[in-house]
Amino acid sequence: xxxxxxxxxxxxxxxxxxxxxxxxxxxxxxxxxxxxxxxxxxxxxxxxxxxxxxxxxxxxxxxxxxxxxxxxxxxxxxxxxxxxxxxxxxxxxxxxxxxxxxxxxxxxxxxxxxxxxxxxxxxxxxxxxxxxxxxxxxxxxxxxxxxxxxxxxxxxxxxxxxxxxxxxxxxxx
Numbered sequence: 001x002x003x004x005x006x007x008x009x010x011x012x013x014x015x016x017x018x019x020x021x022x023x024x025x026x027x028x029x030x031x032x033x034x035x036x037x038x039x040x041x042x043x044x045x046x047x048x049x050x051x052x053x054x055x056x057x058x059x060x061x062x063x064x065x066x067x068x069x070x071x072x073x074x075x076x077x078x079x080x081x082x083x084x085x086x087x088x089x090x091x092x093x094x095x096x097x098x099x100x101x102x103x104x105x106x107x108x109x110x111x112x113x114x115x116x117x118x119x120x121x122x123x124x125x126x127x128x129x130x131x132x133x134x135x136x137x138x139x140x141x142x143x144x145x146x147x148x149x150x151x152x153x154x155x156x157x158x159x160x161x162x163x164x165x166x167x168x169x170x171x172x173x
Contacts, residue, residue, distance in 0.1 A: 002164045003112065006140060007032035012109030013039050016102065018094040018125055019115030020046035021067050023076035025142070029112070030083045043088045043105065045097045045115070046075040094125060102132045109134050114142040122149035130157070130173070137173050144169035 007015065007029050015033065020026050026044055033040030050069040051058055058065070069075065075089050090097050094115050102108065111129035113122055126139055126149070133139070141150045145166055154161035154171040161171040 001028065002168050003140065004028040004032045006138065006170065007040075007110070008035060010110060010136075010138065011036045011040075012137075013041070014105055014108045015040065015042045015110045015112065016098075016105070016108050016129065017042065017044040017112040017114065018046070018098060019113065019142075020044045020075045020089070021048065022069055022073070023078040025112070025114060026076045026087070027078045027080065030079050030087055033086065034083055041086045041088070042079075043090070043101055044076060045090045045092065045094045045101060047093060047115075048075040048091060050074070095121070098125060099128055102128060105132065107134050108132050109137050110140065111138070112140045112142075117143050117146045119147040119149045122147065123153060126150070126153045126171075133173055135173070139171045139173070141169050143167065 003025055015029055017026060026042060030042050033042060048069050051071045053071055075091060076087065079087050090101060113125050122141060129139060144150050144163060150169040150171060151161055159171055159173050161169055163169050
């Protein structure tokens with residue numbers, strides 16, 4: 001709901017997200033974009049863990065798999081079909097795909113990180129996204145309690161950053 005609120009308040013035209021999986025966050029942002037009007041788009045990069053009942057790697061006794069995409073579905077499948085023309089999915093490594101996607105888009109109003117939560121990867125994504133961030137744009141990150149990357153990044157650029165309920169953070173440019 002925080003993401004829905006941010007998109008409704010900001011009214012961004014171009015949003016980029018890394019880490020999508022089933023697409024619950026994407027669905028909330030897409031619904032907010034649709035409520036804002038016909039212009040907003042959401043572009044996502046994901047390396048989906050899709051369940052495959054024929055692959056023995058998914059049948060290891062005692063292994064915990066975490067969140068996976070159901071067999072027959074793809075990244076972001078929870079985004080309603082009515083908004084698919086405004087929702088672009090790129091499957092692959094964000095380190096490889098994100099720079100090209102951002103260069104193609106030119107400018108973005110909002111970047112949302114929810115992929116690899118290591119400090120170095122998060123800083124990488126923030127730095128790449130900032131190059132394309134419009135004035136008054138924001139960088140949002142999930143699971144911000146896992147490391148200090150968002151706070152360090154905001155401090156580096158002397159911009160305000162806020163914590164929403166210990167799970168999401170936002171840096172305002």
